Amino acid sequence: MSGRRTVYEIYWEILVYCKTPRSFTAIINRCDLNSKTGQEYLEFLVAKGYLALVTEGQKSSYHSTSEAAVYISLFSSLYQKLFDATPEFKL
Amino acid sequence: MNPVLSQFRTEIRHFFLVSLLNHVFAAIAIATGVQYIVTAIISQTIDPLIPGIPMIPGLRIFTGAIALICFGLGISWILSTVRIFESIVTIKEELEKAGEAIPDERLTCLIVRMLAHYRDNRTTIRTMILVCTLGGAAFFEFGIANGLKVLSISSGGFAFTLDNLLLIPAMLLMLGISLASLLSSYYFLKFVQTWDRRLNEIEESECSLKKTLGLDEP
Numbered sequence: 001m002s003g004r005r006t007v008y009e010i011y012w013e014i015l016v017y018c019k020t021p022r023s024f025t026a027i028i029n030r031c032d033l034n035s036k037t038g039q040e041y042l043e044f045l046v047a048k049g050y051l052a053l054v055t056e057g058q059k060s061s062y063h064s065t066s067e068a069a070v071y072i073s074l075f076s077s078l079y080q081k082l083f084d085a086t087p088e089f090k091l
Numbered sequence: 092m093n094p095v096l097s098q099f100r101t102e103i104r105h106f107f108l109v110s111l112l113n114h115v116f117a118a119i120a121i122a123t124g125v126q127y128i129v130t131a132i133i134s135q136t137i138d139p140l141i142p143g144i145p146m147i148p149g150l151r152i153f154t155g156a157i158a159l160i161c162f163g164l165g166i167s168w169i170l171s172t173v174r175i176f177e178s179i180v181t182i183k184e185e186l187e188k189a190g191e192a193i194p195d196e197r198l199t200c201l202i203v204r205m206l207a208h209y210r211d212n213r214t215t216i217r218t219m220i221l222v223c224t225l226g227g228a229a230f231f232e233f234g235i236a237n238g239l240k241v242l243s244i245s246s247g248g249f250a251f252t253l254d255n256l257l258l259i260p261a262m263l264l265m266l267g268i269s270l271a272s273l274l275s276s277y278y279f280l281k282f283v284q285t286w287d288r289r290l291n292e293i294e295e296s297e298c299s300l301k302k303t304l305g306l307d308e309p
Binding site: 003004005006008009011012013016048050070071072074075076078079080081082083084087088089090091 | 094095098099101102105106108109195196198199200202203204206207208210211278281282285286289292293296297299300301303304305
């Protein structure tokens, strides 16, 4: 996904994408991040325990932990609630 | 059906229609601009704008210049619409493809994408509100000026001339473009108000996301 996003939207996107283990390159490509900021986001999420870095031989990948489910569901409910709180746009 | 999905889909469809309407009339506006340039500059016969008032040669160049500006505005208008239109089409197609059984995460992803698209194009949409309003007013004046050609005003009263009645379709087209521009402007304004309110709500709800991520700890 590209376009102007908030940091929380990027975290959510990474966590949802990493429900199945993903490599660093796959994550930055999918989330449209450069490697520097991508690394920062991933380090933060790993430090908070939302992402786990799994290393198998030469390959390492990121995987969302069960802790991430809380953030993912809170984020989804907040964003879907936007449509309850504001009046509908229609013709 | 999920009420959020239903509302989101309706909004995207309606915004798609407004963008499409805007797109079509921007194209017509460009075509009309070209027609005016050709008529004003190349035409050898001097056609008075208002019957009874002779056409000043310099006025022809002035009209041409105005038409040229309108043509340029039309080009920038259509380019802005294309950018907005393309993103909406992508989101709309994904929503249609997903059908009724769209997973919760997919729906949230499309909402996030729409918000990102809105943040990117907010300034353009705001400019379009202004351009559509000005364009609508300009075309309304063109339409009225065309309408005056149908009338022959003399000291004894006024009459409709059959030859000039052929100008009525042109006048109706102008008034149609004007109406479409003003309607687009109105709906773009409504769209901006709705999505601005949503952006504000997101900013307010970021506190709970921050708390969950442990970012508000001292």
